[in-house]
Amino acid sequence: MTDGFDDLETPCLLLDSDKLAANVAGMRVRLDRLGVTLRPHLKTAKSLDVARIAMASPSGPATVSTLREAEHFAEGGVRDLIYAVGIAPQKLDRVGAIRRRWGVDLAIVLDSVAQAEAVAAWIRRNGDPLPVLIEVDADGHRSGVNPGDTDTLVAIGRVLAEGASLRGVLLHAGDSYGLNDPAALRAAAEAERQAALGAAAILREAGLPSPVVSVGSTPTARHAENLDGITEVRAGVFMIGDLFQAGVGSCAIDDIALTVLTTVIGHQRDKGWIITDAGWMALSRDRGTARQAVDQGYGIACDSAGHPYPDLIVRDANQEHGILALRPGASASVPDLPIGARLRILPNHACATGAQHDRYHVVSDGHLTGAVWPRISGW
Amino acid sequence: MTDGFDDLETPCLLLDSDKLAANVAGMRVRLDRLGVTLRPHLKTAKSLDVARIAMASPSGPATVSTLREAEHFAEGGVRDLIYAVGIAPQKLDRVGAIRRRWGVDLAIVLDSVAQAEAVAAWIRRNGDPLPVLIEVDADGHRSGVNPGDTDTLVAIGRVLAEGASLRGVLLHAGDSYGLNDPAALRAAAEAERQAALGAAAILREAGLPSPVVSVGSTPTARHAENLDGITEVRAGVFMIGDLFQAGVGSCAIDDIALTVLTTVIGHQRDKGWIITDAGWMALSRDRGTARQAVDQGYGIACDSAGHPYPDLIVRDANQEHGILALRPGASASVPDLPIGARLRILPNHACATGAQHDRYHVVSDGHLTGAVWPRISGW
Numbered sequence: 048m049t050d051g052f053d054d055l056e057t058p059c060l061l062l063d064s065d066k067l068a069a070n071v072a073g074m075r076v077r078l079d080r081l082g083v084t085l086r087p088h089l090k091t092a093k094s095l096d097v098a099r100i101a102m103a104s105p106s107g108p109a110t111v112s113t114l115r116e117a118e119h120f121a122e123g124g125v126r127d128l129i130y131a132v133g134i135a136p137q138k139l140d141r142v143g144a145i146r147r148r149w150g151v152d153l154a155i156v157l158d159s160v161a162q163a164e165a166v167a168a169w170i171r172r173n174g175d176p177l178p179v180l181i182e183v184d185a186d187g188h189r190s191g192v193n194p195g196d197t198d199t200l201v202a203i204g205r206v207l208a209e210g211a212s213l214r215g216v217l218l219h220a221g222d223s224y225g226l227n228d229p230a231a232l233r234a235a236a237e238a239e240r241q242a243a244l245g246a247a248a249i250l251r252e253a254g255l256p257s258p259v260v261s262v263g264s265t266p267t268a269r270h271a272e273n274l275d276g277i278t279e280v281r282a283g284v285f286m287i288g289d290l291f292q293a294g295v296g297s298c299a300i301d302d303i304a305l306t307v308l309t310t311v312i313g314h315q316r317d318k319g320w321i322i323t324d325a326g327w328m329a330l331s332r333d334r335g336t337a338r339q340a341v342d343q344g345y346g347i348a349c350d351s352a353g354h355p356y357p358d359l360i361v362r363d364a365n366q367e368h369g370i371l372a373l374r375p376g377a378s379a380s381v382p383d384l385p386i387g388a389r390l391r392i393l394p395n396h397a398c399a400t401g402a403q404h405d406r407y408h409v410v411s412d413g414h415l416t417g418a419v420w421p422r423i424s425g426w
Numbered sequence: 427m428t429d430g431f432d433d434l435e436t437p438c439l440l441l442d443s444d445k446l447a448a449n450v451a452g453m454r455v456r457l458d459r460l461g462v463t464l465r466p467h468l469k470t471a472k473s474l475d476v477a478r479i480a481m482a483s484p485s486g487p488a489t490v491s492t493l494r495e496a497e498h499f500a501e502g503g504v505r506d507l508i509y510a511v512g513i514a515p516q517k518l519d520r521v522g523a524i525r526r527r528w529g530v531d532l533a534i535v536l537d538s539v540a541q542a543e544a545v546a547a548w549i550r551r552n553g554d555p556l557p558v559l560i561e562v563d564a565d566g567h568r569s570g571v572n573p574g575d576t577d578t579l580v581a582i583g584r585v586l587a588e589g590a591s592l593r594g595v596l597l598h599a600g601d602s603y604g605l606n607d608p609a610a611l612r613a614a615a616e617a618e619r620q621a622a623l624g625a626a627a628i629l630r631e632a633g634l635p636s637p638v639v640s641v642g643s644t645p646t647a648r649h650a651e652n653l654d655g656i657t658e659v660r661a662g663v664f665m666i667g668d669l670f671q672a673g674v675g676s677c678a679i680d681d682i683a684l685t686v687l688t689t690v691i692g693h694q695r696d697k698g699w700i701i702t703d704a705g706w707m708a709l710s711r712d713r714g715t716a717r718q719a720v721d722q723g724y725g726i727a728c729d730s731a732g733h734p735y736p737d738l739i740v741r742d743a744n745q746e747h748g749i750l751a752l753r754p755g756a757s758a759s760v761p762d763l764p765i766g767a768r769l770r771i772l773p774n775h776a777c778a779t780g781a782q783h784d785r786y787h788v789v790s791d792g793h794l795t796g797a798v799w800p801r802i803s804g805w
């Protein structure tokens with residue numbers, strides 16, 4: 048029995064549904080043991096088929112990064128969503144339309160009094176008690192109210208509580224992506240939890256509600272030892288995995304469910320180069336592993352069974368050309384891959400590589416299943 | 427009269443059709459003076475509307491980087507195309523189908539005897555004298571036969587000449603992207619020309635035809651002083667421009683026709699950060715300017731009229747968050763941009779940023795024209 052890859056046009060995405068299912072099951076067991084709900088982030092896969100494997104039920108809960116995702120997953124039956132990017136007032140009418148059209152419990156996040164006032168005014172005009180989570184800054188990474196900034200937390204909370212729309216706090220320990228030591232990752236997860244509990248306590252002490260205490264990032268979700276007081280964990284890339292997460296220590300390279308299938312289109316033998324048709328358009332421009340202990344170039348080259356060739360990586364990429372070569376200093380030799388040979392590239396970043404494609408070709412037990420799962424893009 | 431941007435959902439692409447037209451006109455004047463045909467590369471814009479502005483006629487000529495582009499532009503009436511990525515034998519049937527279905531003169535490129543033999547066998551089976559250009563390596567950048575490798579050039583030429591399909595040579599001076607000195611760019615253009623003429627002469631001396639001598643890259647197209655003996659120039663990014671090309675010296679920042687419209691969604695005032703809804707999903711992961719004299723982060727922040735804010739760049743980006751901050755060491759102050767304010771980001775790389783979107787909103791004279799130009803993706 049052949050793998051079926053020869054019939055595919057390259058470059059294209061292969062998704063190993065066995066690894067996907069195992070990654071999801073592993074996270075679910077872990078969070079069940081810690082007593083919290085998994086609210087998977089759908090921004091990595093952007094696929095209803097993947098969402099249905101990752102979610103506890105076909106109606107959710109789940110997390111999205113764009114309103115386009117919210118619409119797509121609502122259309123597909125998901126009814127419990129957080130749009131986890133700070134809200135722009137201009138987007139409130141679209142949020143309201145999604146809530147009405149599909150009856151979705153779609154919550155938003157914000158981190159300023161200005162946004163809270165815009166939301167409160169919108170609620171007064173529209174009569175829809177839009178649920179809101181206050182974004183709290185876990186680690187100085189990006190957005191969110193400082194967890195010790197009682198004045199701002201309470202001021203936002205009071206504006207929102209008027210419209211009965213305050214639902215709690217939300218954090219994302221984004222700086223955990225820069226770590227790679229299990230003890231440091233455990234500490235980052237605990238710091239995220241402490242910041243969340245502290246912010247929720249400030250609201251509650253001011254007489255404001257915080258039924259939801261939401262945290263999440265794949266590295267902290269994989270390393271947390273105690274999630275007492277946390278109600279839910281959001282994580283996305285864990286389902287698929289990638290070389291960056293392997294570098295952090297959030298997965299093994301063998302857990303990565305996504306590869307780009309590519310074809311050899313040339314050689315520069317005196318330089319030890321193999322040229323393929325998967326350039327950065329197919330792999331993305333993501334070079335996240337350049338900052339890690341092991342720089343994987345634009346990805347690791349594997350045979351069609353998914354086994355890495357020793358030390359063979361995508362050393363450089365142009366728009367539609369990948370240049371495979373050995374890692375600097377490697378003692379392996381370049382494999383003999385003739386024109387037309389097929390290989391698979393493990394990506395640096397599942398979110399970025401996936402976004403370059405509009406579908407997944409599903410692989411199970413090493414063979415194409417024939418299923419093609421569409422994925423969405425845009426806003 | 428307002429600019430009309432307030433009605434757009436962000437993030438989205440704005441394309442200034444005045445700048446686009448001026449960039450195309452400038453290149454056309456330049457190449458007319460040098461006596462060569464412009465065969466614009468459509469991989470940057472991936473839009474039929476843009477192609478019709480860039481091409482000498484609605485039927486071409488033009489260059490593409492994927493067979494999906496070839497199909498799209500053939501469907502739109504283009505009849506003279508080169509697919510300028512080394513051919514995989516598996517793609518020949520699709521090439522043949524495009525040629526038959528639309529009557530397109532679609533040529534392919536290759537740089538090995540193995541590929542030439544696969545093409546010759548395909549021609550014998552199909553009776554379609556598929557035109558082929560031999561890719562020649564201008565500067566060690568990527569693919570192509572070494573221009574001094576007479577044996578390989580003649581061996582490929584003889585295999586192809588049998589099927590009457592040898593059309594000439596094609597080069598791409600990719601290493602010119604690493605330059606930024608006008609004299610060095612002029613020298614790179616001349617080196618590209620010399621390599622092209624040398625390879626064509628080798629074929630001709632062996633009694634083989636080379637009616638086409640095709641070169642191209644935006645930096646060399648903008649700097650060549652003499653193109654005698656060259657029949658056509660392929661270039662694509664020149665139409666739109668980007669910060670990377672400005673760093674090379676191929677355009678001015680004010681020539682860049684593409685911006686990403688974005689909305690302010692937050693602040694971290696103690697750090698001097700403005701958070702927007704254009705993260706790397708909207709801007710791409712391209713950090714090409716990091717290798718240049720001026721690192722533009724993920725892009726330069728401009729007001730809605732397109733004027734850069736002094737020293738304000740996208741310092742970092744997450745999937746759906748852009749972090750604006752001043753350049754390191756800047757003396758300017760962070761502008762006061764409230765929640766909901768709209769701004770425009772000049773991109774590092776037009777090909778990569780464009781690829782994150784499915785349409786252009788057209789701007790002329792500073793206002794939306796109402797035209798929306800679709801763009802394609804995939805393979």
